[in-house]
Structures are given as C-alpha cells and as structure tokens.
Amino acid sequence: MTSQQQDIWNQLSESMIDKLIDNKYQLVEELGRGSYGCLFLGQSLETNEYVAVKILCKKGLDPSQLALQQLEIDIQQGLHHEHLLGLDQMIQEPDFVYMVMELCDQGDLFEYVVQNPYDVNCHVIFLQILEAIEYMHRNNLYHRDIKLENILLQKQDYIKVADFGLATKERYSYDFGCGSTTYLGPEHFGNTESESDMEQEDAPYDAAASDIWSLGILLLALLFGRNPWQEATDLDMAFSDYKEDPMSLGRLFPDLSVECMHFLHKVLAIDPAKRVCIGEMKALFCELTTLTIDPQESDYETELEEDEIMTSPVDIHTVQHKTTKASYDSAIFSQEDGGGSWSDMVEQDLLCGIEDDFEHITLDSTEDDEQELFIHDQEKESWWL
Numbered sequence: 001m002t003s004q005q006q007d008i009w010n011q012l013s014e015s016m017i018d019k020l021i022d023n024k025y026q027l028v029e030e031l032g033r034g035s036y037g038c039l040f041l042g043q044s045l046e047t048n049e050y051v052a053v054k055i056l057c058k059k060g061l062d063p064s065q066l067a068l069q070q071l072e073i074d075i076q077q078g079l080h081h082e083h084l085l086g087l088d089q090m091i092q093e094p095d096f097v098y099m100v101m102e103l104c105d106q107g108d109l110f111e112y113v114v115q116n117p118y119d120v121n122c123h124v125i126f127l128q129i130l131e132a133i134e135y136m137h138r139n140n141l142y143h144r145d146i147k148l149e150n151i152l153l154q155k156q157d158y159i160k161v162a163d164f165g166l167a168t169k170e171r172y173s174y175d176f177g178c179g180s181t182t183y184l185g186p187e188h189f190g191n192t193e194s195e196s197d198m199e200q201e202d203a204p205y206d207a208a209a210s211d212i213w214s215l216g217i218l219l220l221a222l223l224f225g226r227n228p229w230q231e232a233t234d235l236d237m238a239f240s241d242y243k244e245d246p247m248s249l250g251r252l253f254p255d256l257s258v259e260c261m262h263f264l265h266k267v268l269a270i271d272p273a274k275r276v277c278i279g280e281m282k283a284l285f286c287e288l289t290t291l292t293i294d295p296q297e298s299d300y301e302t303e304l305e306e307d308e309i310m311t312s313p314v315d316i317h318t319v320q321h322k323t324t325k326a327s328y329d330s331a332i333f334s335q336e337d338g339g340g341s342w343s344d345m346v347e348q349d350l351l352c353g354i355e356d357d358f359e360h361i362t363l364d365s366t367e368d369d370e371q372e373l374f375i376h377d378q379e380k381e382s383w384w385l
Contacts, residue, residue, distance in 0.1 A: 013038065016055070020045075021098050022091045027053060042100065051088065054099040068165075073099065075141060075164045083132035085152060085162040104160055106153035109222065113148060117225045121157045122291055126219055130282040132161040133211060137278045142168050142207035145179045146214035148221055172204040185213035186232040186239075187272050209272035212281060216267035220253065223291060228252055243270055257290040 019027045024045055031039040031052075042053040056069055076087040076099070091098040106112075113120055129151060136143060143150075143164070150163040166178055176188050187205045213232075221227055228249065229238040241248040246265045250256055256264075263284050269275045276284065 012057075016040065021053065021100075022089075024089075025051065025053060025098075025100060041103070050103050050105075052101045052103045054101065056097040056099065057095065058097060059095045069097065071169075072165050072167070073097065075167045075169070076101075078139070078141075079136075079164075081132055081135040083128045083160060084135065085160040102154075102160075104152035104154045104162070106155060108149050108153065109151040109159070110148035112153060113222060113225050120222060122219070122222050123288075124157050125151075125159055126222060127282070127285065128159050129161060129215070129218070130278065130285060132159075133215065134278045134282055136167075137208055137211070140169060140171065142171060143211055143214075144168060144173075144175075144207055145183075146211055146218055147180045147183050148218060149180075151218075168207055171207050173207050174204050176205065179210070179214065181231050182227050182229075183214040183217045184232060185210050185272060186243075186270055189231065189233045206272050208277065209275045212267055212275045212278065213272075215281065216264050219264070219267075220256075224253055224255065226253075242268075255292045255294075257288075257293045259288055260291045263288060 013030045013033070016027050017029065021027065021042070025042040026045060028041045028043050028050075031041055033039070037054060037056040040053045040055060042051045043049070044051060058066065058069070061069065073087070073090055076085070077090060079086055085101060085104070087099055087101055089098075089100040091100065109125070129146075133143060133146070143161070143166070145163055145166040146161075150161065152160045152162050154160055168175075177184065179188075185205075187210065217227060228242065229236045232239050234240050234243070238248075238252065242252075246268075247261075249264060249268075250258070250261050253261075266276045266284065267281060
C-alpha cells in the first residue's frame with residue numbers, strides 16, 4: 001500500500017467508525033485494510049449479531065478494475081453452500097460497496113496448522129473443502145486461489161472457503177500465475193508434458209484442473225505443515241524429482257500412507273488433462289482408510305541409496321517466487337506487506353514459537369531463512385484483501 005493510499009484509508013477509517021450502513025448495520029472497528037478496501041467488524045441493529053463488512057472503494061478505479069470488483073460480488077452473491085462463505089447483503093453507495101458477510105472469528109487454517117501442528121482433523125476438514133469446491137465446479141465457478149489462508153474456521157472442525165477475488169466463471173483462462181505460487185500447478189510455469197512448448201504458449205490453462213492441483217498441495221500442507229516444493233518448475237529440485245519419479249513424494253513425507261500417496265499421484269498429475277475431476281477426487285478421498293502412518297513402518301527410505309541426497313519439503317511459510325508469466329494477487333485488493341486474517345482482531349502476533357513446533361521436521365536453513373521466521377511470509381495475505 002502506498003503512503004497516499006495509507007493516508008486515504010486512515011481518514012476514511014476514522015470517519016467510518018460507528019457509521020450506519022443502510023440503517024441496518026453499525027461499523028464497530030476496523031479489522032484490516034488493503035490498497036482498495038478494508039474489513040470492519042459490524043453489528044446488526046436488528047439482531048445485535050456481529051458480522052464482517054468488507055468495504056470496497058470504487059473511487060479512481062478504471063473500468064477493468066470495476067469489472068473485477070463486480071465479478072467478485074456477483075460470484076459470492078450466487079454461492080449457497082454450507083462450506084462457502086456467503087454474502088448476506090451487498091449495499092452500494094456512489095464511492096463504496098459494502099459486502100456484509102458472516103463472521104468467522106476462529107482464524108484460518110494456516111494459523112490453525114501453525115499453532116496446532118499435530119491436532120488437525122484432516123479427514124473431516126478436507127472433505128468439507130472438497131464439497132465446497134465441488135459445488136463451485138458444478139456451477140461452473142473456479143476458485144483459483146485455494147490455500148490454507150483462504151479456509152476459515154467458523155468453529156472447531158467446521159470450515160468456510162473464502163476469498164473469491166480471483167474466482168472466475170471461465171473454465172479456460174490465459175491468466176497464468178493467477179493464485180499463490182506454492183499452490184500453482186506446473187502449467188502456470190510451462191512445465192506440463194502434454195504439448196510442445198509452442199502449443200503450450202498459445203493454449204489457455206484449465207482452471208478446474210488447476211484447482212485440483214491446489215487441493216493436492218493443500219492436503220499435504222494440512223497433514224504435515226509443509227509444502228512439497230516452493231514452485232512447480234524444473235528449477236525446484238523437489239518438484240523436478242517428483243516429475244521424474246512420483247514415488248519421491250513418499251520420501252519427502254515418510255509419514256504419508258501408501259494409499260494416500262497413490263491418491264495424490266492422481267491429483268498432482270503433471271499433465272492437467274490426466275488429473276481427476278473434483279467428483280472423482282472426492283470419491284477417491286472418501287475411500288482412503290489412512291492418510292498417514294508411523295514413519296518407522298515406511299519402506300520409502302529403502303528405495304534411496306545410502307549416499308543419495310534427498311531434497312526436503314518446505315515449511316508452509318514459503319518464499320513467493322516470481323514467474324515468467326503475469327502474476328495476479330487476489331483481484332486488485334492486495335497489500336505489499338502481507339496481512340493478517342480474521343483472527344487478527346483477537347491477536348495480531350500469531351507467529352511466535354513456530355520453529356519449536358516444527359523443529360523435529362525442519363532441516364538446516366540458510367542464513368536468509370533464519371532472518372525471516374516465515375519463508376513465505378510475503379505470500380501470507382488476508383483472504384479478504
């Protein structure tokens with residue numbers, strides 16, 4: 001956020017405290033802000049219940065930006081599923097749009113996994129996520145930014161998929177790099193095996209298949225608090241190993257059950273055309289009996305030579321890498337310094353003590369890594385920005 005934008009929102013924030021919206025809601029306090037919008041805690045005058053009010057500024061936006069803004073509103077207004085964050089009401093003013101949403105004040109999955117690395121009900125939570133994305137795909141909607149930060153906890157083991165700022169109604173898209181780098185499929189980097197380089201350059205990517213890949217990465221992050229690689233390019237050794245030998249996934253995650261690994265092979269297929277669809281993915285996931293095993297029971301290590309150096313997975317705090325293709329932040333509502341999430345209204349500093357939680361699974365870090373607790377802190381932005 002530029003200093004000019006900061007000054008504008010400082011003035012607006014002060015003026016909006018206690019403001020009545022449509023004589024139905026009162027703004028109580030600011031929860032956070034981005035370049036083109038901010039999030040307020042609101043209260044219904046009728047029921048006294050608290051809500052989240054996302055305020056988008058229309059002032060100074062060009063037609064394409066206004067179209068993106070309206071697309072996000074249209075998509076969220078049409079979502080009616082128990083595990084998708086719905087839009088209760090949309091209120092228009094000449095300069096602002098007020099999006100009134102249900103309040104999820106238990107934080108997001110990123111924070112939960114970081115704070116409770118061994119206490120995540122993965123099967124229940126991931127199935128809810130699959131059901132939400134299945135609903136979207138069935139209605140020809142594609143999320144395009146599936147990640148832990150965009151999954152909100154409304155209560156224990158009950159989630160809401162949020163942030164539709166990058167969602168699209170178009171299944172095939174040329175918006176390469178749209179999403180968060182760590183969760184993007186290889187097609188965003190020109191690393192698929194289905195076509196020649198020339199054909200890949202001219203072809204759009206499949207947003208549905210891209211969502212499937214992101215779900216596979218999210219499952220690993222949910223299970224282990226780590227990502228298999230930083231980005232799906234041949235420059236990343238871990239991804240390159242996986243591309244050459246999918247069994248390397250078991251060596252990266254020795255706790256991963258064999259049946260879950262084979263499931264992920266179908267999800268994380270290099271060729272998007274060979275990935276399972278969301279319905280097949282949900283059916284296969286429901287058939288899994290175990291997601292993880294005792295690493296001592298694993299036979300993965302026996303497949304390695306004694307002197308072979310195995311690349312390690314990376315913590316979910318991964319550096320954001322630039323791609324050669326255009327990159328998109330969550331619509332136009334991004335902030336340069338990253339942001340918090342819903343639970344920031346309770347506690348801003350959530351990231352202390354994390355190294356101790358993951359000490360037993362974290363390998364040697366570089367000096368640069370040690371300077372920044374979360375290696376992908378830049379990519380950890382609020383779902384609403």
